[in-house]
Amino acid sequence: MTVYAVITFHNTHFALKAKKVLEKNGKTVETIPVPREFSSECGFCCKVPWDERDMADKILREHDVQVEHIYRWERDDDKERKNKFTFV
Amino acid sequence: MPSWVMGTKVIYFDNAATSGRKPVTVSHAICDCLKHANANPGRSGHSLSVKAAEIIYSCREILGELFNFPKTENIVLTKNATEALNLALYGGLKNGCEVITTSMEHNSVLRPLNHLHNKGIIRLYILSADGNGVVHPKQIKEAITEDTSLIVVTSASNVTGTKMDLQGIYHAAQEAGVKMLVDGAQGAGALRIDLKETPFDFLAVTGHKHLFGPQGTGALIIKNADDLDSFMRGGTGSQSEMTIHPDFPPDKYEAGTLNTPGYAGLVAGIRFILDEGLEKIVGYEHELTEYLLGKLADIEEIQLYAPDADRVATVSFNIQGTPPSDVAYFLDREWGICARSGLHCAPEAHKTLGTFSGGTIRFSFSFFNTKEEIDSAIEALKDFVKHR
Incomplete structure (x- = not known):
């Protein structure tokens, strides 16, 4: 099992700003649809390794990115079949 | 050519x-968007929706770069300068407000203002320009009363091309504590506008003139989102569980699906300006x-x-x-x-x-x-x- 921090935002503008800022600071971040168990939002949020949540939160605050919530998200590894499709 | x-x-x-x-990159960017990112921005979490959202994001970002305005969430995308001006006027003006504008304005300013004036909501004063199309900051200063809440002025006349003394007028407005809305339809991309240097309260721009974007693109840049109510309400992709409109920018001002291919073109147009x-x-x-x-x-x-x-x-x-x-x-x-x-x-x-x-x-x-x-x-x- 892998544990992630799911960071949600009020809107996709801040989700993308967060992704950009975190990547600029050398963090591994992925945008994912907002998991239903956390929110009924239509858009997407950011996923980072659980251990990096505090550092990510700090970086985002420093860059005026408004975070809604940070959730703990436990995933069975066999559910993580990412990058199967790529769009060019 | x-x-x-x-x-x-x-x-x-x-x-x-x-x-x-x-620039040829504008039509390429529009086609690329239609081919490779033709999904709804900010409404879904799938890859194509994220790509579309990235285009919208990059449009705010590049507008912010051009006008030196880093608070990109306060860059509201509109279909043109007219919509941006209407948003600023109908969203900002309350009953009893006094507004000063100039005789060099386009109907996109004069018609909404006259409409509000004729309905008895605002009092409107139109200052006459001289033979060169200039309205001097001194005239504005003299016209301001304690009831004045907004000055609306064009960056450049669409008839004579006359540049307004935006800095001088801004200082007059600042001194009196009056807000200022700039119609940047003719100025954006045709003269230097630096919002760090002269932080107008509102700047309305269009994409299809000197920014080289396609028609159907524009923006309103808002210094303080608390100053402005929303003008339209509807779907935003955010707070979908609620039946009242979000109160945070840019969602507060953007209801309904945005013109993503158009903004892709606008990004390329502004990129051309920044590169050249x-x-x-x-x-x-x-x-x-x-x-x-x-x-x-x-x-x-x-x-x-x-x-x-x-x-x-x-x-x-x-x-x-x-x-x-x-x-x-x-x-x-x-x-x-x-x-x-x-x-x-x-x-x-x-x-x-x-x-x-x-x-x-x-x-x-x-x-x-x-x-x-x-x-x-x-x-x-x-x-x-x-x-x-």
């Missing part, structure tokens, strides 16, 4: 209405304008308006004793020159210039025009004068 319409070479001098030639350098573009357009003014001075029958104005690349004139529509028709049909005649949606400006209701002929240039094209136009005007 010539433009072609149905196999015929045309000279396009109507860039103040819509920039005719766009705004100063270089403005300098070249100034050179073209001075060249035209020099040539027009040689034709005795030409009546030039706002002769001493500090202007963007827009010039208004008439041929004495001839309706401007006749001249524009001749230029188009006989010489393939696209120029606009009439009132240019700015009736008060023409009253100021003494050209109401016939109007003027207007030439407006872009970075893609040439001195050779101006030479052809001068030849055409001489031809008209000779044979009329």
